[in-house]
Amino acid sequence: MKRIVECIPNISEGRDLDLVWAIADRIAKVKGVKVLDIDPGFDANRTVITFVGTPDAVSKASFITVKEASELIDMRTHHGEHPRIGACDVLPFVPISGISMEETVALSRRVAKRIGTELDIPVYCYENSAFSALKRDLASCRAGEYEGLEDKLNNPIWKPDYGPDKFNAKSGATVVGARNFLVAFNVNLDTGSLKIAEEIAKNIRESGKVISMDNGEKVRIPGRLKNVKAIGWYMEQYKRAQVSMNLTNIDVTPVHIAYNEVVKLASEHGVKVTGSELVGMVPLRALMDAGRFFGNSGEIPENELVNIAVERLGLDDIRPFEPQEKILEYSLMRYFR
Structure with a gap:
């Protein structure tokens, strides 16, 4: 090998x-x-x-x-x-x-x-x-x-x-x-509110947030998702806020679960998710798992699972998502030729 x-x-x-x-x-x-x-x-x-x-x-x-x-x-x-x-x-x-x-x-x-x-x-x-x-x-x-x-x-x-x-x-x-594989994954909000993006990030990341009690004691409240790091920021280039995440173990928290959780939290703030972007490269199985999650039950070909994931995660929202370039295994195939 x-x-x-x-x-x-x-x-x-x-x-x-x-x-x-x-x-x-x-x-x-x-x-x-x-x-x-x-x-x-x-x-x-x-x-x-x-x-x-x-x-x-x-x-x-x-x-x-x-x-x-x-x-x-x-x-x-x-x-x-x-x-x-x-x-x-x-x-x-x-x-x-x-x-x-x-x-x-x-x-x-x-x-x-x-x-x-x-x-x-x-x-x-x-x-x-x-x-x-x-x-x-x-x-x-x-x-x-x-x-x-x-x-x-x-x-x-x-x-x-x-x-x-x-x-x-x-x-x-x-x-x-x-380190092991990490997926850098940003979810796009239909708002320019940095405050909302930061609040979603605090509630979603494993480390959660620190709140002050009435007696002045500070208490850390854990976030909803394990093996997730997140921050909120405003991207002037896109004229919108994003929840930017690092998924450090996609077996524990897959891409589609992180995406859906941001959708839920955004809706609590009266905000919609318009799509997402993957920064760097992504393992094939991350999109295959998302395709199976969003797709119908039964046997679905690999390329169709990828297409379903791209569509349902809105990976074309900001710029075109090219599977042959952004999926690690597909790029490695060219390297091993």
């Missing part, structure tokens, strides 16, 4: 497309690597790049990604809707075939060490690569964002796993780790 690793760097630039393509081009020039998807977001000012390859090739290309981002992106002038901590904000690795999670963790840590040593960028290891429970969660590593990073680095608890513990004003920090 061919040894294949997926890498999904999130870089803090989504408006200067020449810069984005320049970084993607450098990745594509690494022998043994195939760029599968480039997904820039204007309002988020962020681009998700997906590439696959052999472990050694992916290791090399991932380091080049961070190096190029650190040279081309200046965090001192960066603004966007998406939380971020650095020029290459997060660098996840996912084992695809012929390689274990343990091996992928080791690969990610080697890359993290090289980033810290050669580029003088503070690095936190997260998810399966984390050295402590505190840093396992991406949101914890990114808390305070770029603007709070200098103070964070002065806190001994948040000493980087690799690299200097001093503030790199131009490049910020990078979060690196090995």
Whole structure:
């Protein structure tokens, strides 16, 4: 079995497309690597790049990604809707075939060490690569964002796993780790109300929200869905608010369940859902499961299940959804040819 690793760097630039393509081009020039998807977001000012390859090739290309981002992106002038901590904000690795999670963790840590040593960028290891429970969660590593990073680095608890513990004003920090598949899924509302989007996000995400009791005590109320992270934001490009989610385990909370829950919560606010978008790539089974959920009972061909999912989730709402480009397995088929 061919040894294949997926890498999904999130870089803090989504408006200067020449810069984005320049970084993607450098990745594509690494022998043994195939760029599968480039997904820039204007309002988020962020681009998700997906590439696959052999472990050694992916290791090399991932380091080049961070190096190029650190040279081309200046965090001192960066603004966007998406939380971020650095020029290459997060660098996840996912084992695809012929390689274990343990091996992928080791690969990610080697890359993290090289980033810290050669580029003088503070690095936190997260998810399966984390050295402590505190840093396992991406949101914890990114808390305070770029603007709070200098103070964070002065806190001994948040000493980087690799690299200097001093503030790199131009490049910020990078979060690196090995993880399982994640689906980045945004649901579109027919309102521009950021408040409504944020309230839906608080009620849907696993971490829920903190409320103050009459006696002044603060209590955390869990959200409705497990393995879901969510925020609300307003996207000027689309002139509407979105509930932006990361589904970290689609066996626990599938795409269609997350979508329907947002629909229910939106209706409680007198708001309708117009559709959704998938950022980056999605595993085929996520759409197959959605197709079965929304479709009639009985045997339904694969392509029809995908079409049902695209229609019922409104994946064409903002821009055309191209299954051959956005479904991971279909893109991998081209890579393995």
